[in-house]
Amino acid sequence: MNELKSLLPNSWESFYQQLDSNVLLLTAISLVAWLVWRVVYGRLEVLVARTAIHWDNLTLHALKTPISTLIWCWPATISLGFLLQQQMGTKLDWLSTVKLILVIAIFIWFTMRLINNVEEYVLQQKKRDETTVQAVAKVARLFFLTIGALTIMQAFGLSLSGLLTFGGVGGLIVGLAAKDLLSNFFGGMMIYFDRPFKVGDWIRSPDRQIEGTVERIGWRMTIIRTFDKRPLYVPNSVFSNIVVENPSRMLNRRIYETVGLRYEDGAKVEQIAQQIRDMLEHHADIDAKQTLIVNLNGFGPSSLNLMVYTFTKTVNWIRYQEVKQDVLLKIMTIVSENGADIAFPTQTIKIDPTSAGEIPILAHQ
Structure with a gap:
């Protein structure tokens, strides 16, 4: 922030100091900026509705709420810093870190909204495999969340090399402690990549009492709806050790x-x-x-x-x-x-006349 001040002319610097010392003025500027954004958003919404592609609609819709939040939260952070500095009488260096974290959080929020919008749009078109679309969306969310978490840690002054080193050792310990959780995670990855079944398939296992329609494939477990409408929650690691039959692909x-x-x-x-x-x-x-x-x-x-x-x-x-x-x-x-008929189950009983009493048996004298 000090570097920004040094680049401004003296007149602009004095104006900036007035902004930084007047909470009401900052609030008014936030209101004006928000109204301008609403007008600009309305115009952009009309323009993108006329285009043949849908990606601009999805991007604009994902930007709407995060930009509005940034317009209100950024001046609020400056106002909060001014009030705290006035009360404490010292400069708060951590406020710049808060502003950086705010920007990172807004960017991650926008990315998550965009991924959700794209996933929903692609699934509605029904031109792509539902399981593949959900898998790609989950991997994209995990990737951006990881990048965001690492960036926030770096903003707090933590060394990424140290974090990666600690993560390697800690990952080994966590892996040993949570091997079942990890086996389910990699079992889910196996389902996504090998694709023995997908959402909506009817599957059954001759090894286990598993039969029904796949409703959802998660990172840890798969939800199967049985034919009597009961939900069946199967850990993904189970599918690595059993035979799965997919009658839907007959x-x-x-x-x-x-x-x-x-x-x-x-x-x-x-x-x-x-x-x-x-x-x-x-x-x-x-x-x-x-x-x-x-x-x-x-x-x-x-x-x-x-x-x-x-x-x-x-x-x-x-x-x-x-x-x-x-x-x-x-x-x-x-x-x-053809004058024939379906056979009925029949039995022929042969009776010995002698044993039936029709022929008298002479008693032995």
């Missing part, structure tokens, strides 16, 4: 059924199988390019087992059930049109 859904025909319809099995195969090949919702099998598969206790193996085009579970029902109903129709 290309097709499989229909695998066994149709049992009566033994008396054995002569019609080949014809029925061919008609079912033709029906599946021409079905609008069946992917005929995938494996399609309709064959006699075995002799059951009371039926001739016909295997039906095919894949649907849809992966949506509800639509899959509708397609499967339609296929099964058409199979029943084909069986009925």
